[in-house]
Amino acid sequence: MLVLFLKSNQLIVATILVPLSTLFLVNISNPLEVKAATEWSEEYDATEGKLHNVAVENSEAGYFGNGYIASWNGNGQFVQLEVSVPSAGAYTFVFNYSAAAGSATRYLSVNSEVVIEEVRFSGTGSWGDWQTTYVKDVYLTSGVNTITLGFDSAKGSTNWLNYDSLIVKEPSEKQSVEWDLKEEAELAQQSLEDNFWDNETSMFRNQYPDDEENNRFHYWWLAHGIDTLMDGYERTGNSQYIDKATALYAAVKERNGRDIRNDFYDDMLWMALALQRLHQFTNDPEHEQAVFTLWEDIKTGWSNEYGGGIAWNKSQLDYKNTPSNAPAVILATRLYQNYGNDEDLQWAKKIYNWLTDTLVDPTNGFVWDGINRTGDGKIDKEWEFTYNQGVYIGASVELYQVTGEEKYLNSAVRTANTAKNIFSNHNHIIYEGGSGDGGLFKGILVRYVTDLVKVDPSQEQLAQWIVDNAKNVWKKVKLVPEILFGSSWEGKNRLPIELSQQLSGVMLMEHAAQLEPIILKQTTSSLEEHIANYQENNQLDKVLAKKLSNQVKQANDHLDKGRLKQAVNHLELFKKHLEKGLDKGAITNKVYKAIQEILNKSL
Structure with a gap:
């Protein structure tokens, strides 16, 4: 086993290798999946960054690049990567790691500003069992950004962690899970029957395979x-x-x-x-x-x-x-x-x-x-x-x-x-x-x-917490035709x-699937109340108020009939009317932001 031990007061700077650019192709394995889509992505070898008081190992197979970061469980230890993105905006980070000692946490900073104090890395079965965790909506400026993953117990950092690589990618709306999860629930039930039910015993089997x-x-x-x-x-x-x-x-x-x-x-x-x-x-x-x-x-x-x-x-x-x-x-x-x-x-x-x-x-x-x-x-x-x-x-x-x-x-x-x-x-x-x-x-x-x-x-x-968990899990399980839910709702099965x-x-x-209509109904009720109040106080143009109210009414009609996707379509139209109203001066910026905040809970 090759181990590089670094002195506690020594800062080692490694030249950043040019990362690999890839095009991700999303394969179709069931009718709900999206057709093949491309998205920008680059993967960075953690060992090629600026390393402070951590070690590099390569004894566990399956890592990306030259090895992985190890011997990492103390204050002041960090790994710093310089990443380059084509344009300013929100990106998704995917960390490849192993954590055989149990769940670990690290702080994440971007350009010297801590954006998350506790990024959680769930425990893995062994040090060679590589898993991923992601952080979404990380704002990066165009060009080079400095990304630091570090240990600071004052911020809640805990436990040992092996850090292999960081993938930086553009979020893909085409891979998102749409509203109305009834069809997904039915596919999950079908998988339960197809992969676990035993017709001979009339009971579910204990495992798949x-x-x-x-x-x-x-x-x-x-x-x-x-x-x-x-x-x-x-x-x-x-x-x-x-x-x-x-x-x-x-x-x-x-x-x-x-x-x-x-x-x-x-x-x-x-x-x-x-x-x-x-x-x-x-x-x-x-x-x-x-x-x-x-x-x-x-x-x-x-x-x-x-x-x-x-x-x-x-x-x-x-x-x-x-x-x-x-x-x-x-x-x-x-x-x-x-x-x-x-x-x-x-x-x-x-x-x-x-x-x-x-x-x-x-x-x-x-x-x-x-x-x-x-x-x-x-x-x-x-x-x-x-x-x-x-x-x-x-x-x-x-x-x-x-x-x-x-x-x-x-x-x-x-x-x-x-x-x-x-x-x-x-x-x-x-x-x-x-x-x-x-x-x-x-x-x-x-x-x-x-x-x-x-x-x-x-x-x-x-309600949103449960729905977010379901959509997150579905993005993972839909990639294989069997629709299988494992131990983790975060990483690989x-x-x-x-x-x-x-x-x-x-x-x-x-x-x-039961909670989605409740969330949408709460949104439309809140929109109705705010539109009425703003119009009464002359903070909203009457013509715009009528257009917005009409879209909310139609959304409610669809919700009452269980048609969630159609209801969401009308909320999208509501959003367009709202934006046009702002451009035409039919609504103040303050009121626009208040209504947009309500709308964002669903859209």
Whole structure:
């Protein structure tokens, strides 16, 4: 292994090699992809930059150029590249890296100005497992720009990182994902069927490509399989989703020894929630009875040790965690809504109060995992999972809906915003990876953030967060015909893809499709209100106001009929009228900027 060690006080300057210019061709692998398009791009070898207190290695294969930057985990270390672009404007940076020690962060500066304090590099499987992360909308001046990636703990820099190369490219609108994700959601569901469904067993396989030796029975994954199929049915009304969900339930029960119960209270809760939804559409008494059977068994997990709470499993009744309590609140509340049994509502409140008092950080609403896992009464505060945030949000939303008490809604909003801040990278993409059971965690968060936005449409930023994640992931998964969602929603997929990971991806697309019309409706409502106010205060020409109002009205008409793309077209026309009005002096610059800011939330 060749390693170049640099003295801590020595600054090494290397001559910048002429970068490779490339034309990217986007291949078509499904009908939603864009025809081949060209875009300007140049790749720079990180080892050819100005290096300060870092080392150069070349022992791991697959790097670009002469090697890669390594031995990088201390203050004052940085890599500086001189990049040249053809014109001033916004560019996208793509960093090629590996991070086998876990997630790392670095600051990014352009021409000596820090533009992002924490660029996040998610952990990779090994030092030879090269991944990419990107930073979009970086403004560069025409000609040469100085790009620095550095370590400064005061800015939040952490952990070891190998840095291989930087690609600078023009953003391509042709590769963007358009509004109206219903078609993408359907393709995701189709992939779930084509690549995971087993007609012989009437169950989903554990992974793609299939491994016959990987025949473990994942009861709770399959519960989410039923739930995800119900998402497809509610979007389309296609009875094939109901048929498949019904067959899956029967197969799970058969595989489970003809008994729907098992030893894990959280598993049973997910099955009960899925079957509760299924029963709403089948009206099959067997599905209803299964929910009752599960609920009666789940309640036996409650004990007064550590103040209350439902245990995680039947062999460790003094270990209580969020996954076995927040979903119990959701189930109990929905049972109360369906049957009006006040005892179920009391159970929901009792469990919720214990959970909030025991496992929720009172300062920011962050939800901890559990208490007494290791038998010492300790709370697992270091176990930070999207899963726990999602189910607590769901529990809070359900109680708000049945009681109307604002405290529950406020708790849901606070936890959701905390989760967004903690689990998002510099591009607002949820960075939590996960294999095995962890593959489901992000999808669970998405499901219940969506429920929150449905009851409180003013949470536009949360809605946009989910939609942005969906569009970001889709740009990646659409490049292969199988439509596969892996562990990461940021970088490259690695085979095999587990069922848990695929289900999370399908949940993301289904729920983003539900949130899009809410975002657009909030935009049109805000535009209507502002146009009326500005016209009343003589800040907007009447003729222009009429043209703008007409476009908003037509956008709303299309939204009411579920035609999102047509609605967006009218908002684009609105934008053109607005720009012409500014040119003609029919609107002040201040009012123009205010309306444009509202419009930019959608366009």
